[in-house]
Amino acid sequence: MTTHGPVLPLWLCAACxxxxxxxxxxxxxxxxxxxxxxxxxxxxxxHLTAAMQDLSWAPADTVYRRFLGWLA
Structure with a gap:
């Protein structure tokens, strides 16, 4: 089990x-x-869908890259 889970609604890592x-x-x-x-x-x-609601102030392309862009 990881300690690197998300802290909502800011979507920051709980560990780091x-x-x-x-x-x-x-x-x-x-x-x-x-x-x-x-x-x-x-x-x-x-997670991207949920984060888009919580991080509505952030540019959509930035949030997309954060959640899915690294999988390219």
Whole structure:
């Protein structure tokens, strides 16, 4: 179990206080979903949907890159 979970509504990492998903959590997610990259995209897409509501003040493209852009 990771300690690098999101703190809502700011979407900061609980362990390192960086924007979530932080580099550590990204690495963990890539390992956890190594055999299911499509499921990882769906999972992160669901977080993107929630984060867009919480981070409505942030530019949409920035939030998109934060949640899905690193999966490219």
């Amino acid at each position: 206080d960086r924007p979530w998903p932080c580099p550590t959590r990204r690495g963990e997610l890539l390992g956890e979903y190594a055999t299911s990259p499509v499921v990882l995209r769906i999972y992160m897409g669901s």
